[in-house]
Every structure is written in structure tokens, then in C-alpha cells.
Amino acid sequence: MTENSNFRPVDDEARDIAQSLLLEARFGALGVMLEGAPFVTRIALSADAEIISLVSTLAQHTSALKANPRCSLLIGEPGAKGDPLTHPRLTLQADAQIIGRDENLRDSWLKTHPKAKLYIDFGDFGFVRFQVRAGFLNGGFGYACQLSAIDLGLI
């Protein structure tokens, strides 16, 4: 859990852990605003250099992001063993930018999400880019720190 006043200073180890979580991410939990309250769903992700998702315009989170782009992403899935709270994970505060269809993004998306070929060309699917405002790494108990988009390798 991230701590209000007891964040560690950011160091290279924290940057490395956070950047690895981003590189390995293929999906995450997206929090959007819906009817004035948070609403969390699972989305597919690609987070190499920039954070991209392929979403359906039919999905509640997509219309919610159009109405209010402020959102959050939780990245880093626990393994099957051990206490999930000791596995590192990264919370991002971000703003979503609806892109829609994009041939370059389509090609790179299929490299990391090959199963998406089944639906990527459906008319309701398009891309969203997440501009990260801040990140919070929780590396397990007693290991929490705040990171900038620069620390995360996203700028």
C-alpha cells in the first residue's frame, strides 16, 4: 500500500521495477469516473514508451473517458503463489486521449496482443493513449514511492 507521508525517495531500483512492470504489462485495471464515482474495469494495455489501449466504443469505460479523461491504471499482476500484496504494482494517474483507428498502432498492437486479430478490425474498436501525470510504485510492504512520468521512462 502506498503511504501518504512515508514514501521512499525515488532511486534507480524503483525506476527499474516500475519500468519493468510497464514493459511487461499486457492488461491492467482502469479506473474511470462514472456517475460521479470511480468505476474499475479490465483493459488490454501496451506500455512500451507510451501507454496504449484498444477499447470498444460500446464499453462503459470508453464513453466515461470521453466525458472525463481523468483516470487511473493499476499495472502489475501477482503470481499464482504467495501474498498478492507483496508483489510489486504500479498505480498511474493519467489523462486519456481517444485516438480511434490508427494503422501504425494496429500493427504494433498485434505484436504484443496477437489474439486481438479476432476483433481489432471490428468497427467499434479503436485506440486510447494515456498521458501519465504521476505514478505510485508499491514494491511490497514498506516499499512505496512516487514517480514522475520521466522516472517511468514515458517522457
Next chain:
Amino acid sequence: MTENSNFRPVDDEARDIAQSLLLEARFGALGVMLEGAPFVTRIALSADAEIISLVSTLAQHTSALKANPRCSLLIGEPGAKGDPLTHPRLTLQADAQIIGRDENLRDSWLKTHPKAKLYIDFGDFGFVRFQVRAGFLNGGFGYACQLSAIDLGLI
């Protein structure tokens, strides 16, 4: 992804899937309001008959829930194989009620989260109860429906 206008009617199959996800849940993604925007973190969960979490008062999500109890939970983790978007998951819209320390909850928590014995008695840890307002089951592509707390077996 849940769909605005194309929800299936709730049936026993949907209720069974959702209730199984709850029963099996040991952790989930919690979305809270922080500085006017969503903020998603991982928390431990127990969701048999009522939804309970053990949280630290030092955690950002705990102080955020004290300030604004409206929140969301994403439950149901994908397996290691296949497309995570085809695995069923459940989004809950809920209100958090801070309980603090409770001996009965402590005993039942340790049955489902035995590794928590390492920290459950730390002074900053206590329980939160989530009162569910509504649930959205996404059973994979084209399978989305809205469930009440009664459908979820929580009332």
C-alpha cells in the same frame, strides 16, 4: 467490456459466475476518489456473504475512502494463459464503511488470508466493509450484464 445498451438479461448462469468470482476472490483492484480523480490500488479481499478488506490507515486508499466512501472493485483475475479479456470479471460499485479492528473479522480473515498473520495486528491495520450498490459482470466478449446485490448473493 460492459456495454451501455446491450446488456444481457440476468440469468442463473450469470449469477453463478459472479458469485463464484466473489467466493474465490482473495484480492482485487480498488478504485477510490483522490484529488477529484480515480485512483486504483490492489487490496486484499474476502467476499463470502459480505465484502471485507484489511487495510492500513497509512495507505492512500484508506484516507481517500474516509473522505469519500464511493468506490469500485474489480474482481476476477485472469489465468496465465489466453486473452485476459476473455476471462470473466466483475466490477462492483460500492460504498466503503470503515470498521477498524474487529476480533470476529480477524479470525475469519486469517482463514482466507493466513499470510496476513505477519501484519494483521499492526496498529495501523483495520477492516473495511463494502456495501455493493450494483455489479457488472463481463463474462468475455458479447457477454455482459448488470447485477444487483441480491443477484450477487450479498443481501
